[in-house]
Amino acid sequence: MFHRQATGTAFCSFFFFENFLNVATYMADSRHMELQYITVGDPDFAEHDWLTMFSQMGVLEYDSRIAAVVRAIGWLGVITVAVWLWWKTKASAHPQGPHALRPYSRV
Numbered sequence: 001m002f003h004r005q006a007t008g009t010a011f012c013s014f015f016f017f018e019n020f021l022n023v024a025t026y027m028a029d030s031r032h033m034e035l036q037y038i039t040v041g042d043p044d045f046a047e048h049d050w051l052t053m054f055s056q057m058g059v060l061e062y063d064s065r066i067a068a069v070v071r072a073i074g075w076l077g078v079i080t081v082a083v084w085l086w087w088k089t090k091a092s093a094h095p096q097g098p099h100a101l102r103p104y105s106r107v
Contacts, residue, residue, distance in 0.1 A: 006092075010085035017077025020070050028067035030054050 029035045030050035039046040054060040 006085060006088040010081050010088075013081045014078060017074050017081060020074025020077065024067040024071035024074060026050055027054075027070060028064050030063045031060060 026035065027050050030048055033048055033051065037043075037046060037048070050063065051060070054063055054066075059066065
């Protein structure tokens with residue numbers, strides 16, 4: 001399943017965590033409902049998803065706090081993926097196996 005494709009793994013992981021930033025924006029808007037939504041069908045019957053979910057769970061008053069945590073997870077994930085890809089790229093440029101050449105060593 002995992003075929004040592006660091007770039008593809010990083011690409012997918014980066015955009016997975018980047019979506020958390022967009023989701024957090026809509027979560028934080030659940031009480032205020034200031035953002036415009038695009039819907040299919042009659043807009044009078046459109047519901048704000050996060051308003052409905054947070055209301056049913058009884059956590060609507062914490063929407064901004066939940067959004068802040070989700071946003072923090074998103075940024076942490078994006079930064080971690082970028083650092084991980086940099087590290088993997090750097091490590092693959094300098095192999096460290098038992099057959100890797102070392103400075104000042106005899107082969």
